[in-house]
Amino acid sequence: MKEINKLRMKVAILFVLTVFTFSSFAQEAVKTKNYQGIVEFGGSTFFQSGTPFVCSADFINGFKFTPTFFMGLGVGIRFAPDELGNGDSQVIPLYGCVRINLLNEQRNKVYPYIQSGLGVMFVTRGGGRGAFFHQSFGIGFKNSPVSIGLCGELISIDYSSVMMIGLNLGFSF
Numbered sequence: 001m002k003e004i005n006k007l008r009m010k011v012a013i014l015f016v017l018t019v020f021t022f023s024s025f026a027q028e029a030v031k032t033k034n035y036q037g038i039v040e041f042g043g044s045t046f047f048q049s050g051t052p053f054v055c056s057a058d059f060i061n062g063f064k065f066t067p068t069f070f071m072g073l074g075v076g077i078r079f080a081p082d083e084l085g086n087g088d089s090q091v092i093p094l095y096g097c098v099r100i101n102l103l104n105e106q107r108n109k110v111y112p113y114i115q116s117g118l119g120v121m122f123v124t125r126g127g128g129r130g131a132f133f134h135q136s137f138g139i140g141f142k143n144s145p146v147s148i149g150l151c152g153e154l155i156s157i158d159y160s161s162v163m164m165i166g167l168n169l170g171f172s173f
Contacts, residue, residue: 036064036072037173038099042151044166054164055079060097060117067106070099074117078155091155093132095119101140109142115149123157130157136168145172 038060045053056079062072078091095117103111117134131154138149147170155162 033064033066035061036070037061038072038170039173040076040168040170042166042168044151044153044164046162046164054166056166056168058093058168062097067104068101070097072097072099074119089123089125091121091123091157093117093119093121093134093155095132095134097134105140105142111140111142113138113140113147113149121155121157128157130155132156138168138170146170147172 038058040056040058040060042056042058043053044056056076058074058076060072060074062070064070074093074095074097076093076095078093096119097115097117099113099115101111101113105111115134115136115138117132119132120129121132122129133154134151135153136149136151138147138151140147149168149170151166151168153164153166155164
């Protein structure tokens with residue numbers, strides 16, 4: 001019961017941050033080139049029944065080369081259950097990120113995108129480390145910093161691998 005309350009509190013905090021972030025970027029126009037930052041909040045679960053929910057937050061900074069191509073570096077945090085480390089630990093991925101809009105965001109009201117991230121990750125408790133792969137497919141909206149996506153992650157820590165699937169909500173600035 002105590003673990004469920006901790007999880008609910010983490011989800012509530014991520015929800016409040018999402019609402020405040022959405023309202024603070026509401027008047028900003030979409031960038032077509034130069035620096036771009038992306039903040040993503042998400043949640044995922046494992047590919048097994050009865051497995052816990054993992055909350056996540058990612059901060060990606062990079063360069064938008066064209067209206068359809070972005071490259072950057074990301075750092076994130078995953079509030080991990082017992083299956084990913086020793087007890088109540090966090091997983092911190094550091095990764096390179098590529099995002100491609102499949103349609104031009106200046107001409108279409110809704111445009112699909114593909115985003116991939118590949119890097120290393122560290123477990124805060126127990127000192128584990130390993131590989132991290134993140135893949136998302138989603139949609140963005142014209143003249144809005146908001147994007148919504150379906151994501152999958154493969155985390156490999158100390159000779160064990162975990163595959164998760166979930167949703168994410170992103171904000172560009």
